[in-house]
Amino acid sequence: MTDVSPTLFTPGETEADLPPPASVLARFLRRFRQQPAAMIAFFFLVAMVLVALGAPLLAPKDPTAQNLRAVLQPVSGAHLLGTDELGRDIFSRLIFATRISMLAAAQAVIISVGIGVLPGAIAGYFGGIIDTVIMRITDAIMSYPPLILAVAIVGLLGPNLRNAMIAIGILYAPRFLRLMRSTVMSVREETFIEACRSVGCSTPRIIGRHVLPNVMSPLLVQVSLVAGFAMLAEASLSFLGLGVQPPQASWGSMLGRSVRFLDRAPLMVIVPGLMIALTVLAFNIFGDGLRDSLGRETRRVR
Amino acid sequence: MINLVIRRLLAVIPLLFLVTFLAYGMILLIPGDPAIAIAGENATAEIVEETRQRLGLNDPFLVQYGRWVTGAIQGDLGTSLFVNRSVGGAIVERLPVTLALTFAALFLATLIAIPAGILAALKKGTWIDRLTTVTATMGIAMPNFWLGLLLVLGFAIAIPWFPAIGYVSFTENPFEWARHIFLPAIALGAAACAEITRQLRSAVIDVVQQDFIRTARAKGLRGPSIVIKHTLKNAAVPVVTVLGLQVTRLLGGAVIIEQVFALPGIGGLAVKAVFDRDVPMILGVIFAASLIAVLVNLLVDLSYGWFNPKVRPK
Numbered sequence: 001m002t003d004v005s006p007t008l009f010t011p012g013e014t015e016a017d018l019p020p021p022a023s024v025l026a027r028f029l030r031r032f033r034q035q036p037a038a039m040i041a042f043f044f045l046v047a048m049v050l051v052a053l054g055a056p057l058l059a060p061k062d063p064t065a066q067n068l069r070a071v072l073q074p075v076s077g078a079h080l081l082g083t084d085e086l087g088r089d090i091f092s093r094l095i096f097a098t099r100i101s102m103l104a105a106a107q108a109v110i111i112s113v114g115i116g117v118l119p120g121a122i123a124g125y126f127g128g129i130i131d132t133v134i135m136r137i138t139d140a141i142m143s144y145p146p147l148i149l150a151v152a153i154v155g156l157l158g159p160n161l162r163n164a165m166i167a168i169g170i171l172y173a174p175r176f177l178r179l180m181r182s183t184v185m186s187v188r189e190e191t192f193i194e195a196c197r198s199v200g201c202s203t204p205r206i207i208g209r210h211v212l213p214n215v216m217s218p219l220l221v222q223v224s225l226v227a228g229f230a231m232l233a234e235a236s237l238s239f240l241g242l243g244v245q246p247p248q249a250s251w252g253s254m255l256g257r258s259v260r261f262l263d264r265a266p267l268m269v270i271v272p273g274l275m276i277a278l279t280v281l282a283f284n285i286f287g288d289g290l291r292d293s294l295g296r297e298t299r300r301v302r
Numbered sequence: 303m304i305n306l307v308i309r310r311l312l313a314v315i316p317l318l319f320l321v322t323f324l325a326y327g328m329i330l331l332i333p334g335d336p337a338i339a340i341a342g343e344n345a346t347a348e349i350v351e352e353t354r355q356r357l358g359l360n361d362p363f364l365v366q367y368g369r370w371v372t373g374a375i376q377g378d379l380g381t382s383l384f385v386n387r388s389v390g391g392a393i394v395e396r397l398p399v400t401l402a403l404t405f406a407a408l409f410l411a412t413l414i415a416i417p418a419g420i421l422a423a424l425k426k427g428t429w430i431d432r433l434t435t436v437t438a439t440m441g442i443a444m445p446n447f448w449l450g451l452l453l454v455l456g457f458a459i460a461i462p463w464f465p466a467i468g469y470v471s472f473t474e475n476p477f478e479w480a481r482h483i484f485l486p487a488i489a490l491g492a493a494a495c496a497e498i499t500r501q502l503r504s505a506v507i508d509v510v511q512q513d514f515i516r517t518a519r520a521k522g523l524r525g526p527s528i529v530i531k532h533t534l535k536n537a538a539v540p541v542v543t544v545l546g547l548q549v550t551r552l553l554g555g556a557v558i559i560e561q562v563f564a565l566p567g568i569g570g571l572a573v574k575a576v577f578d579r580d581v582p583m584i585l586g587v588i589f590a591a592s593l594i595a596v597l598v599n600l601l602v603d604l605s606y607g608w609f610n611p612k613v614r615p616k
Contacts (some may be wrong), residue, residue, distance in 0.1 A: 058539050126385035140320040143599065144592045147554030148572060152588045155576030156331045228443065235445050236558050240573055255448060259562070262451060270455075273448030 031293035038289020041282040047277055052099040061089035063096040072265045081267055090268060093249055094275065100250040102232060104165055104243070108230035109209045109223055111169025112176055114249050117219070120180025125188055125207065133231070138174045139223070146171050147236060152243045161250075164243040168233045172226045179222050183215040204292070217294035221287050228283030234275050310324040314600050321592045325585060340581050341381060357414030364369055374589055378548070380582035382575075389586035395591045397590065398566035399469060403559065404552045406483050407491030411548070413497045419502025419541075420529065426507060435498060446555050450489030450562040457485060464517045467564035467587065486563045490555050494548040501544045505537035512536075538609045546602030 007151075032038060051058060060080070067087030081090040100275050132223040141149075153167035187193065196206055235252030237243035244250045250270065251272040258268035330337045337354040345353070353359075358366055378388035422434035458466035463601065464485050468477040509515065509534060518528050557569030568587055575583035 003592070039566070069607055096479075136316070136320060137324070139463075140317060140324050143317065143321055143550065143596050145550050145552075145554035145556050145557075145595055148552070148588055148591045151557060151572050151576055152325075152328060152584050153331065155572075155579070155584045156328055157333065158579075159576060236447065237448055240558060240561060242576060243571070252445070255445075255451070259451065263456060268404065268454055269448075269451045273451065275443060276448065277444045280445075281440060282438065283441055301310075 012277040022038065026125040028293050032289060033244035035289045035292060037285050038293075040175065040215040041289065044278065044282040045286060047079070048098060048102060048282075051095060052102040055099045059089075059092035059095045061092040063088060063092040063249070065089075071080050072261060073269065081172060081266065081271055082263075084254075086260060086266060090254075091273070093254060094251075094271060095256055095270065097249045097251050098275070100161070100244055100248055101252070101276070104234040105227045105283075107165040107174065108168040108234065111166060112230070113170060113219075114171040116176030119182050120177035120182050121207070121211075121215075123177070124181035124184030125211070127185070128262050131181070135175070138177055142174050143169070149234070151240070151242060152234060154237060161238075161248070164234060164237045167237070167290070168230050169230060171233065171254050172230060175222060175226060179218055180215060184211055185219055187211050187214045206286055217290075220294065221242040221291040224290055226286030228280040228287070229282065230279050233277065239290060303607055305477045307604060309598060310603050311502055314596060315573035317372075318593070318596055321366075321596060322371050322589060323367060325588050327363075328588075329366075329581065329585070330363070336581070340404045343498070350542045369584070375584065379586035379589065382583050383442060383559055383580045384578045384583075389582050392571060392583070394570055396566055396568045398471075399565055400553070400560065400569065401594070402472065402479075402557050403483060403486055403565060403566050404549065404568060406487035407556075408494065408545070408549060409491075409535060409554050411485050411495035411498060414499035415502060418495075419499040420502045420506055420534075422499070423506035423510065424529070426598055428557060431503075434503070438496035438499045441492045444492065446489050446493055447558045447562050449484065449492055450559055453485045453489055460567060469565045470564075482563075484553065486559050486565060489562070490559045494552055495550060498541060498544055502541050505540045506533055509533045522544050535609060540592070542605055542609060546599045549602075553591050 032042075040277075065165060067083070070079075070083055070087045071085055073079055073083040073087075079089050079091065080096065084090055084093065088211075119134050123131040145193060150164070150167040150171055153170060154163050157163040157166065193206060193210055196210055201209075233249060235242055235255070238250045238252030239256040241253070244253045254272040255269060258265065258272070262269055327552050329336060333352075337350050337357070337359050338345065341350045341353040342355065358369060361369075379393070381387070382389055382392060385392070418434050418438075422431045425431050454466045457463050463544070465482055466480060470482050472479040515528060515532055517562065518532050523532075542563060555568060557572055559565070560567040560569035568590065572587045574580075575587065
């Protein structure tokens, strides 16, 4: 990052006492390490990614192997979290569902970024009529009740995980669009951009070398937050049966199936929901931690 | 103020146009030939052709949209492809349940969020504040349908205080209505409550730090009087913004909470329509839901003028 962000002084400290100007990464790590909650969230997310990657190694049983003579079993040594209505090992299914849920969130974020970033940057950089048109469409998309919009899109495209991710991607694209627009808009008014233009930089060079590095930090923060929301949305759609289709399972679809056995096998409801809640919480806290550690983002008053 | 009302009303018209246009435009998302999708995969060529004629799918897109939106304005959203009845009729029949749930959730959320947010802000940095903030953060991360299931597990199965599923209309029996809507409203409203609490907390913290509050205190006004007369009206502006956003989100969330508690609202209608690929019904539901969302947000916009005279046009 080329900007000089305001250095924070603590009382009794002079500039000489501050650590020497470190690289952007080092400064980020130093700030990030001071936030225990964000660190825990980070390690939790890393653990979830590892579980997702290593699912076949970690799962004690085949997640799709049915055993109709051992349905809705309670917790035991053979089945750490018991079995579901088809006699499948819930613990193994949970591990494999981690894969689907994490992958789904990642896909939705990629789609959102893909749809939102470029129009947002264009609207912010050029302004005028282009900006007006893009923002009106964004306003319209944001005035639909989100889950109903997702249900409608999935309904028209056909219910499966890929379409659910497209729907969720569309749902959250306005967040990236608005963020890019406002950041680009404020960056382009900076003196260093004017200076650059006055020495004859081309527009692509200005955008690539000077505007983009400045929008990266808020973008990263938003990616983490949207990953959490996307995971919630995927869980909702899969719960309704509009997302992931059997025999695959995500945490949301496991919850959807377990509803009928709520009174007989409460663990089937509690555990997948807890996984969703913890992971979304981790994404939110990690995002907040990023915001507080990255570059020129204003610090939140606590 | 009247000036503001007129101006906002005029601004809503193009938005409504765009919202309905995009909603109808989603018909273009249907992969392949919409006529085949609507008539069913096993339909004969004649039936597909007949469907195409009946729905006017051969006309240019703008003509189709014009016809649909003219009908919609007159309350005619077409006929369901599966149950032989009008889409508008089905929605009107089920909408009261969804609206009751949405506003009950909003009511409970605000009822809890206002004292919680103010208290957390005034006791900033204490354990009360920290507890509120942590609870609110968890409330946002929790899937609302999961919370609903936990509530059923706790307060309908383990301690049978409330019914697990079903609905009784308010006109039939107000007491039973409240008993049936309470758990769903809590489940739906929790995230909104968390969001409003956080917003109110930071708004109050912002206002309390301003000079006019110090002046009021210096003049010798008492704590409660400062909070009620000076702080809250100023802190209300950002909170009302969040409230408007929350109504939109709650209407969406109602779809899934209705499924958990088997409430006969438009959520069930939408989900069934998706499995049936009942296109007019899907379009009708999204039209009705977005219309309500836009109108509620219009009201929110207008309330700004009341809370904050600065936004009133001169």
